[in-house]
Amino acid sequence: xxxxxxxxxxxxxxxxxxxxxxxxxxxxxxxxxxxxxxxxxxxxxxxxxxxxxxxxxxxxxxxxxxxxxxxxxxxxxxxxxxxxxxxxxxxxxxxxxxxxxxxxxxxxxxxxxxxxxxxxxxxxxxxxxxxxxxxxxxxxxxxxxxxxxxxxxxxxxxxxxxxxxxxxxxxxxxxxxxxxxxxxxxxxxxxxxxxxxxxxxxxxxxxxxxxxxxxxxxxxxxxxxxxxxxxxxxxxxxxxxxxxxxxxxxxxxxxxxxxxxxxxxxxxxxxxx
Amino acid sequence: xxxxxxxxxxxxxxxxxxxxxxxxxxxxxxxxxxxxxxxxxxxxxxxxxxxxxxxxxxxxxxxxxxxxxxxxxxxxxxxxxxxxxxxxxxxxxxxxxxxxxxxxxxxxxxxxxxxxxxxxxxxxxxxxxxxxxxxxxxxxxxxxxxxxxxxxxxxxxxxxxxxxxxxxxxxxxxxxxxxxxxxxxxxxxxxxxxxxxxxxxxxxxxxxxxxxxxxxxxxxxxxxxxxxxxxxxxxxxxxxxxxxxxxxxxxxxxxxxxxxxxxxxxxxxxxxxxxxxxxxxxxxxxxxxxxxxxxxxxxxxxxxxxxxx
Numbered sequence: 169x170x171x172x173x174x175x176x177x178x179x180x181x182x183x184x185x186x187x188x189x190x191x192x193x194x195x196x197x198x199x200x201x202x203x204x205x206x207x208x209x210x211x212x213x214x215x216x217x218x219x220x221x222x223x224x225x226x227x228x229x230x231x232x233x234x235x236x237x238x239x240x241x242x243x244x245x246x247x248x249x250x251x252x253x254x255x256x257x258x259x260x261x262x263x264x265x266x267x268x269x270x271x272x273x274x275x276x277x278x279x280x281x282x283x284x285x286x287x288x289x290x291x292x293x294x295x296x297x298x299x300x301x302x303x304x305x306x307x308x309x310x311x312x313x314x315x316x317x318x319x320x321x322x323x324x325x326x327x328x329x330x331x332x333x334x335x336x337x338x339x340x341x342x343x344x345x346x347x348x349x350x351x352x353x354x355x356x357x358x359x360x361x362x363x364x365x366x367x368x369x370x371x372x373x374x375x376x377x378x379x380x381x382x383x384x385x386x387x388x389x390x391x392x393x394x395x396x397x398x399x400x401x402x403x404x405x406x407x408x409x410x411x412x413x414x415x416x417x418x419x420x421x422x423x424x425x426x427x428x429x430x431x432x433x434x435x436x437x438x439x440x441x
Numbered sequence: 442x443x444x445x446x447x448x449x450x451x452x453x454x455x456x457x458x459x460x461x462x463x464x465x466x467x468x469x470x471x472x473x474x475x476x477x478x479x480x481x482x483x484x485x486x487x488x489x490x491x492x493x494x495x496x497x498x499x500x501x502x503x504x505x506x507x508x509x510x511x512x513x514x515x516x517x518x519x520x521x522x523x524x525x526x527x528x529x530x531x532x533x534x535x536x537x538x539x540x541x542x543x544x545x546x547x548x549x550x551x552x553x554x555x556x557x558x559x560x561x562x563x564x565x566x567x568x569x570x571x572x573x574x575x576x577x578x579x580x581x582x583x584x585x586x587x588x589x590x591x592x593x594x595x596x597x598x599x600x601x602x603x604x605x606x607x608x609x610x611x612x613x614x615x616x617x618x619x620x621x622x623x624x625x626x627x628x629x630x631x632x633x634x635x636x637x638x639x640x641x642x643x644x645x646x647x648x649x650x651x652x653x654x655x656x657x658x659x660x661x662x663x664x665x666x667x668x669x670x671x672x673x674x675x676x677x678x679x680x681x682x683x684x685x686x687x688x689x690x691x692x693x694x695x696x697x698x699x700x701x702x703x704x705x706x707x708x709x710x711x712x713x714x715x716x717x718x719x720x721x722x723x724x725x726x727x728x729x730x731x732x733x734x735x736x737x738x739x740x741x742x743x744x745x746x747x748x749x750x
Contacts, residue, residue, distance in 0.1 A: 182565045185562070190583055196595065197591070242501050246497060246501060258501075262505065275720065276516040279516055286511070314505075374589050379708060415591060419586070422583060422586045
């Protein structure tokens with residue numbers, strides 16, 4: 169396109185919009201976290217409630233992400249390799265969490281697992297508490313991040329087809345060997361992408377977790393809840409430090425996704441050639 | 442994180458048209474090939490990784506049921522547990538109406554603003570060239586990666602009570618708008634960008650060499666080609682904004698009848714154990730986003746908009 173007089177104003181208009189909406193706010197959080205010095209930030213970060221929130225967040229991710237990974241790969245294989253009536257229904261149901269507000273997902277979980285919920289009596293009789301407790305947080309986190317692995321892995325499985333797997337079968341490989349030696353290497357980039365998205369979502373989930381957890385400091389408070397509670401308790405220093413921790417994890421996720429995406433495009437380019 | 446767009450965009454596509462982002466799969470690897478690949482797999486299927494035929498599917502369906510299907514069924518049942526009248530009363534209660542109205546209007550305005558901004562940003566990313574463009578491009582995805590509560594806090598830090606700009610948006614509807622603009626930005630950029638990139642600049646050059654003014658080129662050539670993609674992005678942004686909670690809750694202050702959005706209202710209802718009312722408002726919210734997402738899916742098929750890459 170020819171050089172025109174709108175190019176520069178448009179460029180700077182766009183950069184200005186992004187600066188006001190994204191860069192400056194995120195920068196301000198970093199500034200606020202450290203404005204009273206590194207010592208104050210460290211003090212807030214190592215407070216028992218903050219450390220517990222960090223630990224709980226990592227624990228929830230350590231449970232929910234592997235569960236969703238296994239589920240995601242399993243469902244992708246079922247949908248891509250098996251033909252059965254109702255397959256499209258399973259496919260559609262996996263996407264439900266994407267269409268629901270996180271608050272609604274949390275509410276729906278309470279209606280099943282809360283003390284007045286469908287399974288409330290059954291769980292109470294067995295001494296299991298789900299809502300206002302760690303299992304509820306894990307379930308809420310797993311529910312909101314459910315679709316990501318399937319949505320990344322399923323297209324890859326459909327794309328690569330079954331020739332290699334069938335060849336391996338014919339040569340006498342057992343099903344698990346086929347999966348480990350053929351399927352897994354083929355889907356690994358899509359899988360890495362999906363797992364990263366899942367992790368990002370689990371680490372940062374707020375709405376669904378807020379509603380099921382009760383946000384009891386030092387007990388059922390994840391990092392995101394810790395941030396919101398610190399604001400409510402007029403302790404912005406703690407909130408900003410927690411936010412910086414999550415910002416850093418988001419930047420790592422972003423970096424990883426950008427890298428994976430580049431690799432994946434190169435890989436797809438090769439596959440298409 | 443461009444593929445998240447595809448993920449979300451998939452929502453709108455009904456199951457029969459499930460289409461794993463054709464643009465991403467590269468040219469010439471379209472539908473026919475994929476379906477032909479699925480067909481001969483049944484032999485393998487029965488000896489798949491789940492050694493026993495039904496164990497895998499049964500486990501998957503159980504997991505899905507426990508986390509999603511059962512809760513959604515409970516939500517619907519609960520909303521109508523007091524009959525249609527109770528449902529209607531919960532939905533038409535003044536505070537609920539105010540919250541739903543605010544949510545829908547805010548989502549609509551935000552979708553419109555970010556569609557225009559998203560088009561401009563996509564245009565600059567595709568057509569312009571400058572130092573640090575790749576950083577700007579990565580920046581677009583930051584709102585995706587950033588936890589919503591952190592997004593809310595960042596905006597509160599800059600536009601809240603101690604704003605360095607002396608611009609206190611805390612507890613105002615403008616604050617809600619800012620939060621929604623932040624979280625919906627990636628949808629609006631990423632759905633337009635690939636379409637714009639595919640567009641041949643030569644057609645525009647041809648038009649201008651035939652004497653078209655810039656305005657005519659814009660109106661006759663550029664806008665018609667990107668309009669479906671812009672609308673799809675707007676729809677995704679709208680659906681996201683309607684259910685948004687984390688980023689809004691800090692800056693809005695949840696003042697009833699003023700800055701209380703629907704998800705906040707559902708939250709406070711559930712905190713006060715008014716579960717059927719919370720479920721009823723949830724149902725309305727879900728129906729609205731479903732309608733929009735189905736609309737996008739229909740429009741995508743109708744106008745053959747490529748899935749975002």
